[in-house]
Amino acid sequence: MSKALLYDATLCIGCKQCEGACAAQNKLPYDDTVAAEQVQSAHKYTVVLSKNDKFMRRLCMHCEEPACASVCPVGALHKTKEGPVVYDVWKCIGCRYCMVSCAFGQPKYEWGSLNPRVRKCIMCPDRVLAGKPTACAEICPTGATKFGERDELISEAKDRLRQNPSNYVPRIYGLKEVGGTSVFILAAANVEDYGYPASAKIGETPMPEYTGKVMDRIPDFVPVWTLVLGGIYWVTHRRDEVALAEAQEKAAPPEGKRNGQ
């Protein structure tokens, strides 16, 4: 079954322990300077943003149909059946199409490195496979970040909205956006205020469909276009051959024939 994360911003106290646990899990540096950074980067996969005493986490959404995985020419990114969207660095050629294509702007790059890697939250795939929650969910003291079965988390999010409607903006961000993700966000404020793309803007169409519509036609297009081009070539050159043969006949009538025989 597919796993997911539910982040409830109303429960978040901004302690940033998830940031620290994430850094430790992924062997990234973490100190007060990094903790103060309010942006995600190649060394900070997740960030707790604060605005008007309200908090908001950002991390990879682990889309059900990820744009990054569909655009990667070498398939270095893929969606696992357990939920995480993971990255095989040894395949990567560094084209950065994943970064450009991601609607949530999640993949980051090691710009200073001579052998740079794409960096993003990979939802602790080793822990998930071992049946454990992600590092961030495990350490969260208030349960603001909760790990679990995707279906169960969706019903739980719906329950919370139903039981305390006054606490929340009435929507589960991530449920339908770009065809659904594996990270769901409940909040009292608009997630757009914290840099998330507006739902209306990114739509509910899975991103790979935009290019898929074109790519799917290529297997049909190639033979048809080859035939058309080949046909044109044949017609124009056949016309020339005929014209040449006629011209030769006219220019050199009987003697030419005799010489040829």
Next chain:
Amino acid sequence: MKFKLTLWKMIFVVIMVAGLYSSFVRFFRGLGAATNMTDQFPWGLWIGFDLLCGVMLAAGGFCMVGAVYLFNVQRLHAVVRPAVLTAFLGYLLFIVGLLFDLGRPWFIWHQLIYRNLHSVMFEVGICVMTYTTVLFFEFLPNVFERLNWKQPIKWINKIYPLLIVGGILLSTLHQSSLGSLYLIMPSKLHPFWYSPALPFFFFASAVAVGLAMTIFESTQSAKAFGRQLELPVLVTLGGALLVALWVNALLRFEDFLHRGLLPQILKPSYEAYFLWLELALTFVIPIAMLSFKKVRISPQLLYLASISTLLGFITNRLNIAVIGFETYVGHHYVPKWTEFCVTLMIIAAGFALFGLAVKYLPIFPAEESHPMAETKVIAATPVLVHAGD
């Protein structure tokens, strides 16, 4: 004359030195030190110009091969060789440019083994690789003729129909696919440039640019190498360019109309200024010019119209790659000087290699005094052989 030569050589040396220094920064200090690209702007000048414009400007190769060998427009025969040479050099240099831009260029061959068939980038990569090989074979007869090897020319002639059809097929695919690259970013790319019809625009504009580039390069080579311009050739190309520009303009207009963008386009805004610049250079100026017969029969004015077209479509590609993302990102991207130097170095290398090829290989027909004889030979065999040789 002599002074002019040394001046150009000096400029060439300066560009090369600056370019080599920038290459050093790129490969020994990293992309971050050599470019102004960031996590918000992961694609910069090298994708916008070297990749998008580079491939577009090399479109003359498949356009001229198509016109002469597919549609049998024999008048244009004289420009096929320089067009194929430009395309071949263009693709080679574009691959060099790609090696600068890729974070891990030493793994570029991974495309061949870890294939992701859903990726537009994969398709572009494979097409470009294959098409460069096709161009190499289309270019080879130049070398064989120079060495006076008769047998290999015959071999190439045998597979020439394949090269022609294959080359045009591959060009159709990857020229349009460069537009498809951006289809997955509807929420990021500004609506002026994001359109479901991007693949069609990219292909249609590649044809127009192919024609304009051939006019440009014929005139330019005539000046540089003191050759006589073939006016009938230029007139044919100019007429075709006018048609191609109208087709492009109508496609764009139809798209703007269909998506209800016309009022937004007329309102001044940061994006609108760049769109106006693009539309003026691609459509308004060259179409207005080429509509006059006086322009279509004047090499000088044709040359100007082709330059306007080229600059226009270069603006179009840069708008798509850079300007169209600035509102989404929220800040401007201006390439670092080292990025410019690498691009300039690649362009300069292209000019130098073109010059060398023209000097040592039979790129331009030696004597054009027997056009009829030539036409006959070509008509009989689809061969890259000149009657005069």
